[in-house]
Amino acid sequence: MGRRHFWIPCAVAYAMLLSACTSDDVLVEPPDDPVPEDSIQRWSDPSTWPGGIVPSAGQAVVIPEGTTVELDVSPPALGGVTVEGELVVARRDMELSADWILVPGALRVGTEAAPFTDRLRITLTGPMNVEAASGMGSRLIGVPPGGLLEIWGEPRTAWTHLDVTAPAGSGTIRVAEDVDWEVGDRIAVAPSGFDALEAEDREITAVSGRTVTLDAPLSHHHYGEVQTIAGRSVDQRAEVVLLTRSITIRGVGVDDDGIVDPGAAGGGGHVMILAGATARIQGVEFVHMGQTGVLGRYPVHWHMAGDVPGQFIRNSSIWRSGNRCVTVHGADRLEVVDNTCYDHLGHGYFLEDGAETGNRFVDNVGILSRRPEEAARLLPSDERPATFWVTNPNNHLEGNVAAGSQGIG
Numbered sequence: 001m002g003r004r005h006f007w008i009p010c011a012v013a014y015a016m017l018l019s020a021c022t023s024d025d026v027l028v029e030p031p032d033d034p035v036p037e038d039s040i041q042r043w044s045d046p047s048t049w050p051g052g053i054v055p056s057a058g059q060a061v062v063i064p065e066g067t068t069v070e071l072d073v074s075p076p077a078l079g080g081v082t083v084e085g086e087l088v089v090a091r092r093d094m095e096l097s098a099d100w101i102l103v104p105g106a107l108r109v110g111t112e113a114a115p116f117t118d119r120l121r122i123t124l125t126g127p128m129n130v131e132a133a134s135g136m137g138s139r140l141i142g143v144p145p146g147g148l149l150e151i152w153g154e155p156r157t158a159w160t161h162l163d164v165t166a167p168a169g170s171g172t173i174r175v176a177e178d179v180d181w182e183v184g185d186r187i188a189v190a191p192s193g194f195d196a197l198e199a200e201d202r203e204i205t206a207v208s209g210r211t212v213t214l215d216a217p218l219s220h221h222h223y224g225e226v227q228t229i230a231g232r233s234v235d236q237r238a239e240v241v242l243l244t245r246s247i248t249i250r251g252v253g254v255d256d257d258g259i260v261d262p263g264a265a266g267g268g269g270h271v272m273i274l275a276g277a278t279a280r281i282q283g284v285e286f287v288h289m290g291q292t293g294v295l296g297r298y299p300v301h302w303h304m305a306g307d308v309p310g311q312f313i314r315n316s317s318i319w320r321s322g323n324r325c326v327t328v329h330g331a332d333r334l335e336v337v338d339n340t341c342y343d344h345l346g347h348g349y350f351l352e353d354g355a356e357t358g359n360r361f362v363d364n365v366g367i368l369s370r371r372p373e374e375a376a377r378l379l380p381s382d383e384r385p386a387t388f389w390v391t392n393p394n395n396h397l398e399g400n401v402a403a404g405s406q407g408i409g
Contacts, residue, residue: 040088044073063087065105071096077125080132083107083147093119099126100140102133103147103277109247110152115283117154117246124269125252128291137297139251139269145276153247153283155315156180158338159365161237162189162224163210171217174224175210175240182207185244186257188319188342190367190403192223192238199368199404201243201258201319201342239365239403241340243317245285254288258320258343266292266376268322270299275306275330281313290322292345293376298323299344304330312337319343323378324350325366333358341366346382347389349400354391361388361397369405384408 041048048054048069055061057076063069067085074095081087081098086106101107101122110116124139126132136142143149157179166173166189173189181187183204191198198220206213222238243258249271253264268288273279281300289299296303299321300313312335318325325341328334329352337360341348348366351359366387377383384407388400402409 040068040070043069043071043075060099063105080126089116089120091116091118095121095123097123097125099130100124100132100138100142102136103141103143103149104145106148106150107141108148108150112152115152115154119246121248121250123250123252128267136272137270137291137294139267139291140297141249141269141271143271143273143277143279145274147274147277149271149273149277149279149281151247151281151284153245153316155283156242156245158315158317158363159239159241159340161235161239162222163237165224166218166222166238168219168221169217170214172211172213173218173222173240175212176224176237178210179207179212179242181212181242185242187212188241188243188340188367189218189222190239190241190365192221192236196368196370196404196406199342203257239367239401241317241342241365241367243285243287243319243340243342245283245317247283248285248287249289250286251288254320258287260288260320264288266322268292268299270297271301272296273302273305273311275304277305278308279311279313282315284313284316286316286318286321288320289318290324290344292322292372293378294323295378298327298350299325301327302329302331302334303327305334306330307332309333311335314338316340317342321345323372323376323382324348326350327352328356328359329353331356331359333360335360335362336364337362339364341387343368343370345370345372345376346378346385348385348387350389351391351395356392357394359395361395361400363399365401365403366405366409367403369402369407371406 046052060079062082063085065084072090077097082102083105089109126138161176163174163176188201202214227234251268253261291297315338317340319342321344323346325348327350369385369387387402
């Protein structure tokens with residue numbers, strides 16, 4: 001299914017099997033004030049580590065409770081990282097590769113007042129048959145009770161519309177508003193026909209005002225006009241979304257263009273936030289996340305999290321993912337705002353059990369919700385995937401757009 005536009009909330013009752021870790025306990029949220037500079041130890045400093053030896057490749061690293069470490073260098077690929085104290089990412093370009101990252105303490109990137117504007121790339125690499133923690137799986141960032149995941153990436157123009165029609169073969173597009181997109185950023189353009197597979201992504205090679213030059217011509221026609229019908233405006237312009245962010249969290253086996261190595265397909269990373277944990281996520285690019293056909297292993301997932309006021313995912317992109325996009329499971333009063341999902345399997349923005357209430361879904365876009373193969377369907381209804389799967393009307397939905405699904409919007 002191709003064109004549609006502003007998605008109208010609906011309720012579809014469907015109960016799903018529960019996954020592990022179903023505790024209803026809600027612990028006191030950890031403090032989120034920045035750590036004083038003079039109490040921080042440096043990752044690169046041998047005196048930070050037992051025996052005076054900086055962690056080497058393949059090592060499983062533990063940052064003990066009561067210790068704050070600044071990640072000031074890109075370490076070799078690690079076996080895993082457990083943050084019982086605090087890990088703060090320095091403001092410089094950084095790479096962190098690990099089988100898994102568990103955060104019973106605090107992991108901080110940037111602050112609300114001063115978002116992280118350098119380049120950070122986190123790659124999750126662990127073997128699929130080894131669990132980092134019971135019930136949480138592998139290749140994950142896991143936030144158990146008492147943990148804090150706080151990532152403040154730079155806010156970007158998440159999405160806009162075409163301003164004029166871009167025919168097949170066009171090497172440029174004109175967008176409807178001023179954007180902060182740059183050379184090297186990757187964007188996706190929604191389909192305009194009845195085939196969701198006419199969505200396509202390109203790299204930006206030049207920006208001049210609202211004219212964006214692409215690294216390769218468009219393969220399909222994308223409509224960019226506002227029609228007047230019976231005296232009323234009908235906006236059928238294709239959406240254009242930004243995929244790139246300065247902070248990237250990805251599964252192993254994907255390149256910068258989002259091309260997944262066939263040997264890594266289906267085995268992406270995932271982020272899981274449990275009851276009593278806190279997650280505030282802004283300005284992050286999640287690519288090759290989610291594990292195809294596996295319950296509970298979704299790109300970004302609040303799992304049986306209970307009442308979570310003040311927690312959110314904002315201005316982030318999730319693309320080339322396995323099953324789902326953003327999963328809200330047993331969580332209330334979460335904010336899902338100004339995000340883009342592109343090219344995912346099955347249902348996208350997903351309220352799992354039907355008991356979730358008070359959540360806010362505002363100004364999100366979903367493009368190319370794919371129909372999974374039968375073996376990869378977590379629900380029978382994944383055969384007709386919904387970009388927004390809303391199982392309870394007692395949630396706030398406003399300004400969301402479903403822009404191309406092999407099922408429904």
